[in-house]
Amino acid sequence: MTRRASQQPIDFRAITDAELPDWTRAVNTGFLRPPTAPDQMVADRRIAFADSRVSGAFDAGRCVATFRSFDQELTAVGGAPVPADAISNVTVAPTHRRRGILTRLMADDLTAAKERGDVVATLIAAEYRIYGRYGFGPATTMTEWSIDVPRAGLDPNRSGPQDDGRIDFADAEEIRRIGPELHERLRRAQPGAIDRDEHWWAARTGQLWLHGSAYVEPFFVVYRAADGVVEGMASYRADDEWSDAKQPLNTATVNWLSAVTPAAERALWHYLCSIDWITRVKTGWRSPDDLLPLHLPDPRAARIITQADWLWVRILDVVRALEARTYDASGALVLEVVDRSGLAGGRFLLDATPDGASCTPTTRGADLTLDVAELATLWLGDESVGRLAALGRLREERAGAARGADALLRTSGRPWCPDMF
Structure with a gap:
């Protein structure tokens, strides 16, 4: 029996220059804009995307999903710049939903970002419920x-x-x-x-x-x-x-x-x-x-x-992420980080002081067990460990660990990302 066109394998790849108009039409369709690709818009995107990683999914030669990422610097608590993989222009055509297309595009990009040495990935989520399953957590409001x-x-x-x-x-x-x-x-x-x-x-x-x-x-x-x-x-x-x-x-x-x-x-x-x-x-x-x-x-x-969530963060390197930021208090904390994608999981000892911090893999018993997405939510200091524990989104393995973690991780001023990307 011959496969129908809609059942043909999806082709995932970086787009060619000649495919940028089709890719632009797919982006505009995904964001419910007029599904056109004006010549000037395509020409300007060609300039702006020169250093981006622009990819798509193709079905019978037609672009049915879009994805772009590029190098970014994100400011950690204390002012240190952290290399990030910024993700944007993510769409899947309504004709091709629930086929694992975004999961494949996201996995390919995050794996490459990890290999490049990016500490985190970032995005602005159009919808709340999509990106948690890929390890992202809302980190600013x-x-x-x-x-x-x-x-x-x-x-x-x-x-x-x-x-x-x-x-x-x-x-x-x-x-x-x-x-x-x-x-x-x-x-x-x-x-x-x-x-x-x-x-x-x-x-x-x-x-x-x-x-x-x-x-x-x-x-x-x-x-x-x-x-x-x-x-x-x-x-x-x-x-x-x-x-x-x-x-x-x-x-x-x-x-x-x-x-x-x-x-x-x-x-x-x-x-x-x-x-x-x-x-x-x-x-x-x-x-x-x-x-x-x-x-x-x-x-x-x-x-x-x-008032809503804004910048979402995905931790790719727990050690470098926790060592990059500063801490107003001194203390030690053992975190069991669960990462279903296998990119950043493990058990880590954070030993922090106002003068600096170290984070190392450890075999010591965990104080807290949490998903990598919850760690991302806590990393910039905007969320309370106690609140997440009360919601059942992390587990306190040692009595009082949540209170101690809050003393380390919370910040006096709230993080903020001024930009959409």
Whole structure:
């Protein structure tokens, strides 16, 4: 009996340059965008993906699944950069679901990342329930606020910074020139932050078209301290809404806002809330412990409209991951790490002090038993070991071990990833 076309073996491989249009159509289809591949989008992706690992699954010559990964640096607790395998553009055609396609693509990529020496893999999960089975755990949270500007309590007659700094408009060329250095300062101090390559800046200043909609130039503003040093910048757009009574009801939506000092952050938010006709500011993706509400005379004017998991992490090397971060307390902890994929499991002794940490394989009895995905959730310090134990997501093998682990692993500030990728 001849096999039907739908039963033919799926071909998994890196795509060729000639297949990039078909691959782009598959990506757009997977994300429910118009299933087209405009020439300019394909050309810009060819530039931006030059250093990426772009693969797909093909059925009878047609691309039915997409996968891309690329080199990334992720900031660990304490500021050390960790080599990561960043995963993006993951889709499976609705005609080919439940056939193990994503499992094969993910396994191939994570195995290669482990062999390259990447410490972790990262992704932003469109759906919550997919990636835990591959060893990923949610490691950071993002929060978005909506600011009711009239209620915020700011003086409408004073829009400038409260210090001797200043805010100026900038064009795309200036942002590309001064933005990378500012982001480097930010990400070195922010656990969970990632690096931004030149293509990130090009895509957000109109030089590359990588996403579903065509570029529309936003407003760019830059904050400089009294000594002229750039300490913050923001990109935002505004709509054009008016009431029946001819009253402005416009919203300023922040694309991104970067600040390396509280003064710069305060000045930029106050500026955004002072623009004529703007009655609401949508903040974009912020850290859940962002200072924003407390920069306003009335913090209740900032209402949370989105709060959800954001950066997901997959540990590929337990020893290097735990040694890369810092610890505020001293203590020893034996972890039994379960990894069904066989990439990072084992029993490990973490011996940590504020001056440094060592992590080694051990035969000592375990204090905690947990899946590699739960270790990823704990690694950046945002989740409580006690909470996971109460939920049954890890097992305490020694009484009091969860409390001791929390003292080691939790951090005073929450990790945050400012970016989508």
